[in-house]
Amino acid sequence: MKTKLLLLFLCISAITYAQKTDPIIEGMIKEANENSQLENLAHELTDLIGPRLVGTPQMQHANEWAVAKYSEWGIPARNEKWGEWRGWERGITHIDMVYPRVQSLRGTQLAWNPSTSKEGVTAELVVLPSNVKDEAGFKNWLPTVKGKIVLISMLQPTGRPDYNWEEFATEESFAKMKEDRDTQTKAWRDNMKAMGHNSRTLPAALEEAGAVGIVTSNWSRGFGVNKIFSARTEKIPTVDLELEDYGMLYRLVNSGNKPQINIVAQSKDLGKMPTFNTIAEIKGSEKPDEYVILSAHFDSWDGGTGATDNGTGTLVMMEAMRILKKYYPNPKRTILVGHWGSEEQGLNGSRAFVEDHPEIVAGVQASFNQDNGTGRVVRLSGGGFLHSYDYLSRWLNAVPKDITQHIETTFPGAPARGGSDYASFQAAGAPAFSLSSLNWSYWNYTWHTNRDTYDKIIFDDVRNNAILTAILTYMASEDPEKTSRVKSVLPVDSRTGEPRVWPSPRSPNRKGGLD
Structure with a gap:
């Protein structure tokens, strides 16, 4: 018995040591903390470009800016048209x-x-x-x-x-x-x-x-x-x-x-303006047809400058991609980031992507979405996928404890029926997860308001979220196993007395304000 306990202790110690000394993870953490681009990206996105209302020149400027940034970092990127909107x-x-x-x-x-x-x-x-x-x-x-x-x-x-x-x-x-x-x-x-x-x-x-x-x-x-x-x-x-x-x-x-x-x-x-999703990819070296998707909506309302809804989610995904490209340039699976358009009018950009790219959705290993404000991530749900604990907990174990100590997990959880873009992927059966953050008075002070501006960003929290996202993406890409898509049995709906059903994919509005 003592021998077994000693072996177990040695195995745990070896795993912990390997996690602490993984040069890729160490490099990514060091880069995020010592060479962060978040403040500059936030300034350019919110102060220079400003709010990103769908159908406006500012939204198109943001699409073009993001492609240029990714190109600077050596990451192929494109603006993918998915519809048209009333231009204003x-x-x-x-x-x-x-x-x-x-x-x-x-x-x-x-x-x-x-x-x-x-x-x-x-x-x-x-x-x-x-x-x-x-x-x-x-x-x-x-x-x-x-x-x-x-x-x-x-x-x-x-x-x-x-x-x-x-x-x-x-x-x-x-x-x-x-x-x-x-x-x-x-x-x-x-x-x-x-x-x-x-x-x-x-x-x-x-x-x-x-x-x-x-x-x-x-x-x-x-x-x-x-x-x-x-x-x-x-x-x-x-x-x-x-x-x-x-x-x-x-x-x-x-x-x-x-x-x-x-x-x-x-x-x-x-008049009629084209609408786009901005897509960037780091191609997989072993399993290019399997994907880890980083997800954040790019558009905003325009009372403020869209800093926390969803500038901060955008910054997290851009910074994570920059760091991954520098320290993990040859991922096992393809790493794709989607900056979705017209989330505010009904998840239209992500719904269009899911509808237009069934082959990518079929190959999703995991998708991580961040949307609800500037705070550190404090909640992670399994999204209704029965075996989500098996892989999410394994990936989280590689993240520094000063980040994960704040995160409450719920497994298997339940699928979203709206709210943000991960719901578009979950409805199609793809394992997509919301990195839900501490609110920092989000609902009253910055969500869709005239005060959603650069000065409300908490950069220490956003930096932690970029580290979390980069490490989860790395672990999901390297995982030798394909993630399970088995769905849990959903609870009974208290209003109807019937079991809840998994949400179905919904088609986007591709001609907003043009009827």
Whole structure:
């Protein structure tokens, strides 16, 4: 028995020593820590190129930039067209209150909105009616918006996030605020329902009734932060104002002071624009038809510069590829990176790749996707693949403990039904995994917001994620065994009482905004 224990100890020690002294892993870690390109890549991507809304020249600039970067590193790369999108380019947005006093306001035009003239639109503001009884009552009110700019978001009772209230308010005051806000929110939603509209349909109804502009404030529950998406009007400007300015205008309307604003929202309609995925490859030396895929979406919304959604995921994959090329230039399997387009509108780029390249999907050894913000990776699920523990745990064992100590694993897990691009591969049966990160207030402060900018990137965490990705890719490529695709039996759906089924591949939208 003692002999067996001694042999086991020696074997474990030998494995641990081999992992610690693997020259490829050591070289990759040293390169990531001492010669990181992350800060420079982030500057060029977010500050120089900026936001990467699908169908814009900035998105195409980013595609071309990535190909050039990979070429500098000796990695063959290409831009692969998968569809077409409504072309649009943002110009200058300037919003000013001109009555009862003059003040420049903080806001921006929403995506794909038509341009105003250089002089813009000046008009009095109105708010939606309260206590609407039914659709007929709302239709009777609609003619009053002719020639007016309409505020269509709820007036928030506070501009302070809940954590600020928790720190400074009394328990009674905080509870009262939340109760009042919940009551107001319910009344707002009930009123909107009585109108027969929602936030998607209301702007078009107001435009048809003669409104000359729409103002929203899609507050994201943080100081100075709003979600910025797309416009729902065809001819009139739609802008989003930060909560502080929006609330001031709303209160001025309610107090009878008849505020007026001027909206200048310059933009260009560019017609039909091609859309691309940027693909780069390090060809496999032994099994070129088997693939380890690094995955991150390249596009963003354009309220900020797309730094954490998904600039940081893009940086992780680019830096991992650079490091792999330098220290592992002849991988056993082909290493492919996909920078997907139009993830934000429904995983379109990755779904197109899966649909267009069944031979690559069939050869996937593993795919690693990173999307949800700048933090260090803290969760890894087996994605519903029954034997995922066998290989993922083996690969993770080669990663430094100061990185893996933060990672919680779940096996076998469950397949995704959306959310990010790994779901496109999982639906096709390929073992794809999300490197899910610590949120750093992602949902409130940077996800799809006007504050998603370079300064929010936590480079120490992103650097660790690049090391993690490079080592997992190396281990997956070198693994003598092909990964199992056996799917686990999914649990019963509590709503239907029936067993859940594996998601099916979905076709992409290849002609966005062109219908």
